[in-house]
Amino acid sequence: MNTIKDIIQPTIMPKSDLERGCILRLPPEILHIIFELALRDGERYCRYTTKSLTLTCHCFLNLAIPFLYKTIKLEVPGECRRHISLNAALQKTPSLGQYCNALWIDIGASNATPIVYSAVNYIIQSLRSVKSLRISHSGYNVGYRDYERSDQVLYMWKLIDTVAQHMPQLEELRLGIGRYRIELRDLVESIDIPSLKHLSLDGILFGGIAPISDTMKYRTASFTSLTISDYENDHANVLQQLLSWPKALSHFCWNNSMYRVELQSAIAQSIQFSLLMHKETLKSLDLEGIPWGHEAHWSSTSIYPNLEVLRLSRDCLRGIKGEFRNNLLELTAADAGSLLLTPKLKVFVLNYGTDGIGKDGYPKSCWITFGDGDENLLCQLAKAAIDGKTELRKILIQYNPPKDEISDYNDVYPWDRMERIRDDIQPFGLILEYDVPQISKREFMDCIELKRFYEETTLDDDMVIAQSPDRLW
Numbered sequence: 001m002n003t004i005k006d007i008i009q010p011t012i013m014p015k016s017d018l019e020r021g022c023i024l025r026l027p028p029e030i031l032h033i034i035f036e037l038a039l040r041d042g043e044r045y046c047r048y049t050t051k052s053l054t055l056t057c058h059c060f061l062n063l064a065i066p067f068l069y070k071t072i073k074l075e076v077p078g079e080c081r082r083h084i085s086l087n088a089a090l091q092k093t094p095s096l097g098q099y100c101n102a103l104w105i106d107i108g109a110s111n112a113t114p115i116v117y118s119a120v121n122y123i124i125q126s127l128r129s130v131k132s133l134r135i136s137h138s139g140y141n142v143g144y145r146d147y148e149r150s151d152q153v154l155y156m157w158k159l160i161d162t163v164a165q166h167m168p169q170l171e172e173l174r175l176g177i178g179r180y181r182i183e184l185r186d187l188v189e190s191i192d193i194p195s196l197k198h199l200s201l202d203g204i205l206f207g208g209i210a211p212i213s214d215t216m217k218y219r220t221a222s223f224t225s226l227t228i229s230d231y232e233n234d235h236a237n238v239l240q241q242l243l244s245w246p247k248a249l250s251h252f253c254w255n256n257s258m259y260r261v262e263l264q265s266a267i268a269q270s271i272q273f274s275l276l277m278h279k280e281t282l283k284s285l286d287l288e289g290i291p292w293g294h295e296a297h298w299s300s301t302s303i304y305p306n307l308e309v310l311r312l313s314r315d316c317l318r319g320i321k322g323e324f325r326n327n328l329l330e331l332t333a334a335d336a337g338s339l340l341l342t343p344k345l346k347v348f349v350l351n352y353g354t355d356g357i358g359k360d361g362y363p364k365s366c367w368i369t370f371g372d373g374d375e376n377l378l379c380q381l382a383k384a385a386i387d388g389k390t391e392l393r394k395i396l397i398q399y400n401p402p403k404d405e406i407s408d409y410n411d412v413y414p415w416d417r418m419e420r421i422r423d424d425i426q427p428f429g430l431i432l433e434y435d436v437p438q439i440s441k442r443e444f445m446d447c448i449e450l451k452r453f454y455e456e457t458t459l460d461d462d463m464v465i466a467q468s469p470d471r472l473w
Contacts, residue, residue, distance in 0.1 A: 024059055031063055039067050066099040072127070073104040074120055076155075083119035090126040097126040104134045105159065107152050117155070124159070125166045133163060136176030136202075153182060160190045167193075173223075174200040184238055188217060188245060198225035198251075204232065218244055224281075225251040229289075231267075239267065243274035252278070253286035279304045286311040288351055300339050307342040308391075311349040314367040317377070331377055337384030346391050348381065351398040368401040370414035375421065378432070382425045397434040406439055407447035416441070 026034075039050055053064040074083065090097050105120070135156060156175075163170060170193055182204075191199070199221075223246055231239065231254075243249075254271060275282065282304045288311060301310055340348070352367040378395065385392040397418060406414065415437045422432040439447075 024057075028063070031059075035063055035067060039064075065096070069096050069099040071102040071104070072100050072123075073106065074123065075106045075108065076120060077108060077113065077116050078106075080113065080116050080119075083116055083123070087119045087122050087126075090123060094126065098129045100127045100130055102132040102134075103127060103130045104136070107135065107137050107156060120159075121162055124162050128166060129169055130167050131169055132172040132174075133167070133170055134174040134176070135159060136174075157186060157190045164191075164193050168195060170195055172196075172198045172200075174202065176202040177204060184242060188221075191221070192217075194222050196221075196223045198227070199223045199246075200227040200229070201231075202229040204228065204230065219247050219277075221246040224249055227253040227255065229255045239270045240274045243271070244277065246278075248281040249275075249278040250281055251284040251286075252282060255286070255289040276303075280306065282307055284309040284311075287316055288313040302338060302340065302342050304342055306344055308344055309347045309349070310340070310342070310345055311351065312340075314350060314352045314374075331373075331380050333380045333383040333387060336377070336381040337388050337390075340381060341384055341388065341390055341392065344391050347394045347396065348392060349396045349398065352401065368405050368409040370399060370410060370417060371412075375417045378418075378421050379424075382421070382428075382430055382432075385430065386425075386428045393429065394431045394433065397432070400435045400438065403438045407444055407451060410444075411448070413441050413444050 035053070039053075050064050050067045054061045054068075072086070074086075103124075137152060137156075156177075163173075173191065173193070173196055226243075226246060226249055228242075243252075252275065271287075275285075283306055285301065285304065285307055287301075301307070301312075352370070378397075381395065384390075399414060399418075415434070418432065418434045422434075425432060
């Protein structure tokens with residue numbers, strides 16, 4: 001692969017450094033860094049700005065062209081002309097394909113023409129340097145049961161087969177399956193990519209309970225990181241077999257919201273049981289989406305000896321053991337150490353939820369109260385880490401509730417509590433970080449005073465009515 005310096009060198013005009021523009025005197029590597037920062041727009045690069053730079057000069061042209069191909073999004077069916085044009089460019093100049101490291105394919109509800117399918121297939125074969133692939137479905141506004149063996153799902157498996165053959169450097173695969181029903185057997189048989197390190201499954205709806213032990217490659221998958229979002233299935237054995245697929249997991253994330261209440265306990269126990277086979281290799285565990293109910297208990301997170309990062313939601317604490325689900329004031333340092341800490345844990349994240357609207361159109365869940373129990377939890381956790389001489393170095397609190405409701409559920413300014421704990425544990429080498437307050441202390445106290453005024457006014461009015469001789473009762 002040619003370096004940036006090799007690409008630019010032939011186009012440099014034979015002028016002295018003093019005659020060339022100031023920015024053109026910079027080394028190509030520095031110019032590349034500047035372009036990287038200037039063109040970045042979230043996960044992608046701004047195509048409009050990039051195209052403008054290609055019209056500036058020969059040097060900028062050769063430097064900007066790779067950014068046009070770094071991230072490619074294909075919509076199927078999409079615009080046929082665009083697919084044909086892109087395919088023609090890659091066929092004419094094969095070296096352009098080496099610049100693409102991220103590919104996003106969005107499959108719609110309608111079927112594409114054979115020309116589009118053929119063009120997309122050739123495009124994939126030309127992008128051999130892709131490291132991150134995302135396949136999503138944007139059209140599923142009809143009931144998912146109508147799509148059990150749809151053309152879209154069959155086409156997705158064909159795409160993955162092509163990817164496995166022509167993308168030897170692929171490290172990340174994200175499948176946004178939406179409401180399409182798939183079989184776990186098909187997923188396991190299709191994804192056979194030795195270079196794959198991270199697999200993300202979003203909107204999983206597995207159909208049937210047919211045993212797949214004969215065809216499943218038990219403990220053979222190469223990926224070490226697995227993220228599951230919006231999983232939906234009535235049978236725990238499907239989830240167990242999915243977690244039994246990778247050879248060894250170092251990171252697991254469960255971010256789920258689509259489950260029935262009666263399945264909470266079964267799902268939590270299934271995940272807990274299935275992760276036991278990876279307990280020696282797990283280094284990062286994100287259990288924010290574990291469905292805690294009154295019967296869904298998690299025995300402990302301290303059973304993973306090599307765990308370094310633990311992420312829980314505030315609601316998760318109601319399900320661990322059950323002894324202190326309703327009153328965190330009863331939590332002791334011994335409880336915190338035995339249930340939450342591991343010998344190598346370095347970062348503990350506690351998420352109270354986020355204000356806003358989720359991708360399903362419903363408000364995101366948010367734990368608003370930060371009271372005495374929460375303060376005791378952090379104090380006891382810090383005490384257990386200090387007394388046990390563990391490797392815990394950072395506690396991160398993600399507390400970002402709706403601004404208008406903070407004063408309704410808290411009598412003490414929450415960030416005063418966090419600041420006090422931060423100052424107490426800092427001398428022991430522990431760092432407590434938290435979100436920037438959405439409401440100042442002055443605004444908070446004004447809201448508290450206003451709330452008390454209304455309460456007192458309402459109480460006085462009730463007393464006047466009760467003492468009135470003309471009352472109606």
